[in-house]
Amino acid sequence: MDVLGALNLGDIAQTFSKMGMFPVFDLAYYIVSILYLKYEPGSVEVSRRSPVASWLSAMLYCFGSYILADVLLGGSPLDYFQYNSHVLLASAVWYLLFFCPLNLFYKCVAFLPVKLVLVALKEVVRTRKIAAGVHHAFHAYHHGFFIMVIVGYVKGSGVALISNFEQLLRGVWRPDTNEIMNMSFPTKASLYGAILFTLQETQWIPIAKSTLILLFTLFMITCKVSLTGPTLDGVQELRP
Numbered sequence: 001m002d003v004l005g006a007l008n009l010g011d012i013a014q015t016f017s018k019m020g021m022f023p024v025f026d027l028a029y030y031i032v033s034i035l036y037l038k039y040e041p042g043s044v045e046v047s048r049r050s051p052v053a054s055w056l057s058a059m060l061y062c063f064g065s066y067i068l069a070d071v072l073l074g075g076s077p078l079d080y081f082q083y084n085s086h087v088l089l090a091s092a093v094w095y096l097l098f099f100c101p102l103n104l105f106y107k108c109v110a111f112l113p114v115k116l117v118l119v120a121l122k123e124v125v126r127t128r129k130i131a132a133g134v135h136h137a138f139h140a141y142h143h144g145f146f147i148m149v150i151v152g153y154v155k156g157s158g159v160a161l162i163s164n165f166e167q168l169l170r171g172v173w174r175p176d177t178n179e180i181m182n183m184s185f186p187t188k189a190s191l192y193g194a195i196l197f198t199l200q201e202t203q204w205i206p207i208a209k210s211t212l213i214l215l216f217t218l219f220m221i222t223c224k225v226s227l228t229g230p231t232l233d234g235v236q237e238l239r240p
Contacts, residue, residue, distance in 0.1 A: 017210035028121035058094040064159035130156040156190030
C-alpha cells in the first residue's frame with residue numbers, strides 16, 4: 001500500500017479514466033481497424049470495384065461493436081451514426097487508406113514504430129468500450145450478470161463477432177473464420193475483461209473502476225504491442 005500511495009496510483013487512474021477519447025484515441029482506433037480491413041485478401045480490389053461496399057465494411061470495422069450492442073439492448077443499429085464527427089473521421093481514414101496517392105498514408109501508418117503507437121492507443125479505446133458496455137447493461141439490467149458480460153464482450157470484440165456478415169458485403173464467404181468458434185486473443189481478452197468489469201460493477205471485486213481500467217489497459221497494450229507484426233507478408237496479424 002505504501003508503494004501504491006507513493007505512486008499515487010489512484011490519482012493517476014482517476015485522471016486516466018477521465019481522458020476524452022475523441023479525436024486522438026478514436027482516430028487511432030479507426031486507423032488500426034481499417035488497416036486490418038485493408039489486410040484482408042481482396043479488400044483493395046473491392047474498394048475499386050465497389051467503393052460503397054468497401055465503405056460499409058470499413059464502418060462495420062469501426063462501429064460494429066456499437067451496432068451489435070445496440071441491437072442486443074433493444075436499440076436501433078443506426079444509433080451510432082448520429083455522431084457525424086465520428087462517421088466523417090472514420091470515412092476520411094477509409095478514403096486515405098484506400099485512395100491516397102502513392103499509398104502514402106498507408107505507408108506512414110503501417111510503418112512499424114507508428115503502427116505500434118496506434119495499436120497501443122486503440123487498446124485504450126477497447127478497454128473503455130468494455131467498461132462502458134458493462135456499465136450500460138448494469139443500469140438496464142441491474143441483476144443481469146450474464147447480460148453485462150455479453151454486452152461488455154461485444155463492445156470489446158469489435159467487428160470480429162460479425163466478421164462473417166462483413167465478409168458478405170465484400171462478396172466473401174468464409175465460415176471457417178467464425179470468431180466464436182476460433183477466438184483470437186483480442187476476443188478472448190475482451191471476454192475476460194467483460195467478466196472483470198462485471199465483477200467490479202456488481203462490487204464483487206474491491207477495486208475502483210478507474211484503477212481496473214488503467215490496469216487492464218496496460219495489460220492489453222503490452223500484449224497487443226508484443227504480438228503485432230509489421231505486415232501480413234511477414235507475420236500473421238491479430239484480428240482487431
